[in-house]
Amino acid sequence: xxxxxxxxxxxGATLSSRPENVGLGVMLGLGLGAVALAAQWVKGPSSLLVAxxxxxxxxxxxxxxxxGGLEARKSLAPYGLLKPGMIWLCLFxxxxxxxxxxxxxxxKAGRFDFFPDFTWNFENYRIALTKFRPQFIRSFSYAGxxxxxxxxIGYPLAYFIAFRGGxxxxxxLGLVVVPFFTSYLIRTLAWNNIxxxxxxxxxxxxxxxxxxxxxxLDIMQNGxxxxxxxxxxxxxxxxxxxxxxxxxxxSLEKIDVRLVDAAMDLYxxxxxxxRKVVLPLSLPGLFAGSLLVFIPAAGDFVNAxxxxxxxxxxxxxxxxxxxxxxxxxxxxxxxSFVLMIIITIIVLIYTKFMGTEDLx
Amino acid sequence: MSTAFSKRQKAGQRLVNVAAGAALLYIFIPIFVIVLFxxxxxxGKYNIKWQNFTLDNWANPFIEKELTSALxxxxxxxxxxxxxxxxxxxxxxxxxxxxKFKASGAVNLFLVLPLTAPEIVLGSSLATLFLNxxxxxxxxxxxxxxxxxxxxxxxVTVRARxxxxxxxxxxxxxxxxxxxxxxxxxxxxxxxxxGIMAAALLSFALSVDDFIITFFNxxxxxxxxxxxxxxxxxxxSPQINVLASMLLFASVALMAxxxxxxxxxxxxxxxxxxx
Numbered sequence: 001x002x003x004x005x006x007x008x009x010x011x012g013a014t015l016s017s018r019p020e021n022v023g024l025g026v027m028l029g030l031g032l033g034a035v036a037l038a039a040q041w042v043k044g045p046s047s048l049l050v051a052x053x054x055x056x057x058x059x060x061x062x063x064x065x066x067x068g069g070l071e072a073r074k075s076l077a078p079y080g081l082l083k084p085g086m087i088w089l090c091l092f093x094x095x096x097x098x099x100x101x102x103x104x105x106x107x108k109a110g111r112f113d114f115f116p117d118f119t120w121n122f123e124n125y126r127i128a129l130t131k132f133r134p135q136f137i138r139s140f141s142y143a144g145x146x147x148x149x150x151x152x153i154g155y156p157l158a159y160f161i162a163f164r165g166g167x168x169x170x171x172x173l174g175l176v177v178v179p180f181f182t183s184y185l186i187r188t189l190a191w192n193n194i195x196x197x198x199x200x201x202x203x204x205x206x207x208x209x210x211x212x213x214x215x216x217l218d219i220m221q222n223g224x225x226x227x228x229x230x231x232x233x234x235x236x237x238x239x240x241x242x243x244x245x246x247x248x249x250x251s252l253e254k255i256d257v258r259l260v261d262a263a264m265d266l267y268x269x270x271x272x273x274x275r276k277v278v279l280p281l282s283l284p285g286l287f288a289g290s291l292l293v294f295i296p297a298a299g300d301f302v303n304a305x306x307x308x309x310x311x312x313x314x315x316x317x318x319x320x321x322x323x324x325x326x327x328x329x330x331x332x333x334x335x336s337f338v339l340m341i342i343i344t345i346i347v348l349i350y351t352k353f354m355g356t357e358d359l360x
Numbered sequence: 361m362s363t364a365f366s367k368r369q370k371a372g373q374r375l376v377n378v379a380a381g382a383a384l385l386y387i388f389i390p391i392f393v394i395v396l397f398x399x400x401x402x403x404g405k406y407n408i409k410w411q412n413f414t415l416d417n418w419a420n421p422f423i424e425k426e427l428t429s430a431l432x433x434x435x436x437x438x439x440x441x442x443x444x445x446x447x448x449x450x451x452x453x454x455x456x457x458x459x460k461f462k463a464s465g466a467v468n469l470f471l472v473l474p475l476t477a478p479e480i481v482l483g484s485s486l487a488t489l490f491l492n493x494x495x496x497x498x499x500x501x502x503x504x505x506x507x508x509x510x511x512x513x514x515x516v517t518v519r520a521r522x523x524x525x526x527x528x529x530x531x532x533x534x535x536x537x538x539x540x541x542x543x544x545x546x547x548x549x550x551x552x553x554x555g556i557m558a559a560a561l562l563s564f565a566l567s568v569d570d571f572i573i574t575f576f577n578x579x580x581x582x583x584x585x586x587x588x589x590x591x592x593x594x595x596x597s598p599q600i601n602v603l604a605s606m607l608l609f610a611s612v613a614l615m616a617x618x619x620x621x622x623x624x625x626x627x628x629x630x631x632x633x634x635x
Contacts, residue, residue: 024462038489081455082467085448085511092508093474096485103488115491153383160380174615175384179391181611184569185588186604189596190390193397196408241387270369291476299478302571306592316480316572323484323576329491332484340481347476356472359516 019064019072023079026061030054030083031090038095039102097340104333116330124334132318132335139315140342142229142304143297146236147244150293151286153237154244158285159278161245162252176245188235188306195225195234195307227309235303240296244289247358251285252278288358291350295343315339391608398601405595417598421606424599430587431603437499437583438567441506446560448507449514454552457519458527474512482509483576490577497579505577506570510563517562521555554622561618565611 033054036042042050065073104124106116129136161172179187195201202225205211214220219230255278263273301316315335323332397407401414422428452471456464474482486505487497495501529551533543571585578586588600 020461038493040492075461078455078459078461078464081451085452085515086467086470088448088507088511089470089474092486092489092504093482096482096489099489099492100481100485103492153379153386156376156379157383160376164377164380170619172384174619176387178608178612178615179387181565181569182391182394182604182608183585183588184571185585185592186394186600187390189588189592189600190393190397193393193408194390198409238386238390241383270372295476295478299480299572301480302589316478319480319484320575323487329488333488336481336484339478343476343478343481347473351469351472356468359472359475 019068020075020079022061022064023076026057027079027083027086029057031086031094033057034087034090035095035098038091039098041098100333100336103329104337106330108330114327121330124330125338127331128334128338132315135313135315135318136338138312139298139339142233142236142312142314143294143300145233146240146297147290147294149233149237150241150244151290154241154289155248155286158245158248158252162249162255163257173246173249176242180242184239185302185306187239188302191231191235191238191307192226195231197224197226199225201225226307227312229308229312231307232303232312232314235307236297236300239300239303240293243292243296247285247289247292248282249285251282251288251358255281284354284358287350287354291347291359294346298343299339394601394608395605398598398605400598400601402598405597407596407598407601417602421599421602424597426582427584427587427591427597427599427603430582431584433581434568434584437502437506438564441503441510441567442560442564444503445507445510445514445563446556449511449559449563450518450556452511452515453518453522456515457522457525471512471515474509475516479509479570479572480576483573486573487576497577498581501577501579502574502581502583505573506567509570509573510566513563513566514559517559518552518555521558522552525552558618561614568607 033050036050037047061076065076068076102118103116105120105122106118107121107123108114108116157176161169161176165172193199202223205214205220205225206223211220211223214225215223219225219228221228225231259277259281260273263277264270268276298314299316301314301320304312304314304317319332319335319339322328322335397410398417399413399415400407400410401412401416402409403411452467455461456467483505486501486508490497490501525548527548530540530543530548533547534540538546569585571589574583574586575589582590584603591597591600
């Protein structure tokens with residue numbers, strides 16, 4: 001409510017002189033009001049008050065736009081264009097996060113109560129962090145390994161397309177992206193065909209008598225490729241590979257080839273030129289790609305479901321199971337929140353150094 | 361100088377070429393498998409082991425009623441969600457690329473957050489909100505969820521495509537007597553339309569293919585990915601592969617078409633310029 005009052009005060013002072021403040025204020029006010037209503041910060045009659053306050057803001061905004069003339073409308077325009085989308089995100093992205101936090105601190109009053117009530121119940125977090133610790137660790141280590149593998153596989157490909165693609169660059173980029181227009185689940189199931197016990201890969205390994213080697217490398221278990229950690233990590237690597245290739249390509253493409261020539265003219269070897277010129281300049285893409293691979297991989301449960309076994313479940317599987325099967329919303333929400341906090345910290349560290357540009 | 365390194369250099373270059381080729385092969389192997397197994401005649405319920413070549417599946421692609429209706433549900437949802445999100449996202453992109461204003465940095469960060477939040481968090485938290493408000497799950501909740509993650513995607517994509525757009529063109533049109541709205545629709549809009557279309561197509565694909573967020577917000581409604589997920593425990597029919605191949609070929613055709621169209625347009629424009 002205080003924000004509404006202060007926004008109201010702001011109007012009085014700046015209505016005529018600073019229309020952009022009105023635009024910004026109304027945007028924040030409407031966003032805040034939307035979150036308050038959707039996340040039930042206010043209930044009953046006071047929610048009506050909030051709704052009226054929001055309506056007043058809209059009326060005030062329209063008044064400012066009409067009274068202020070062309071200049072005022074021009075400085076209101078950017079906020080006007082932002083508002084519909086921003087309010088949608090407030091309602092269905094921000095407010096849900098709040099609901100999730102509330103839910104993660106709730107508990108059911110009795111065994112047969114369907115819906116939990118808010119009780120500051122931190123027990124949910126204890127369960128999330130102890131009982132489901134293996135799943136958390138597995139998620140982050142699988143996602144980490146998958147990220148490294150996408151760099152190993154994706155970097156040469158991006159390099160090739162950027163520097164040797166010539167006029168076929170766009171076609172090659174298209175080839176990288178096109179397979180990912182088939183359904184995600186079907187792509188993952190296809191690995192089921194490839195890695196199956198009677199499938200081509202296993203029989204090839206068997207005929208070459210390499211089963212022992214793969215087992216010591218911990219890629220195979222009991223002569224099987226399917227339902228192993230390796231299969232899950234392989235699936236993650238495959239499914240999120242384009243998220244690595246595209247950002248690396250974008251940053252490689254920007255590199256002026258003459259810089260490499262200059263390095264060579266100054267007697268650096270090809271590998272030195274790569275290490276000292278190309279690689280540092282492609283780091284923004286590499287970091288952005290790592291983020292874009294790591295995040296969905298850490299939250300994924302499809303690969304573990306289709307390609308793994310009960311010992312390879314990731315945190316996504318547990319959240320999904322607790323939420324949709326056990327209907328244990330509080331613990332599921334606590335796990336989601338922990339996952340989100342960890343990821344958000346990583347993202348914030350990243351954006352502090354790299355900004356948000358490369359993530360697009 | 362170049363001769364001294366040339367041997368090692370060439371070996372290095374060849375290594376990169378081989379690695380890139382292998383990576384492309386890796387990307388395409390599962391796709392070949394999907395298409396290949398759409399011609400399989402599986403024994404039993406799982407289409408996992410290769411048996412016999414048959415065209416039956418392609419002759420009756422829609423024989424699996426549930427699968428087909430799930431595909432229609434997905435396409436319908438994607439159409440509505442894409443229209444809504446393209447409008448909202450494009451407005452945001454225009455605001456960000458055209459105007460300098462307070463809080464644009466914060467808006468940028470806020471836009472990226474839904475893209476960097478794990479899907480499972482987005483899905484489960486939105487479902488919690490709907491549960492709290494006892495909203496019935498179905499078409500509406502799925503569309504709301506899809507629009508939510510598409511907005512950021514469209515905004516970011518369109519912004520990238522219209523970066524460097526010369527907004528003074530609109531000014532020029534107005535100087536020549538066009539009204540602001542006429543200047544926008546006649547000059548600006550046609551020029552930024554390809555970027556908007558590209559973003560819309562991609563976000564349509566995202567919507568059709570979304571599984572995790574939809575899984576939490578679907579209730580008893582079954583979309584194409586949900587049908588595959590549910591069916592995968594009991595039965596994997598070759599029709600799944602047929603429909604997936606169709607989607608693949610359709611999107612390849614669409615992309616190729618867009619590419620050729622873009623190139624032709626480019627050629628035409630450069631042609632008029634050189635005259």
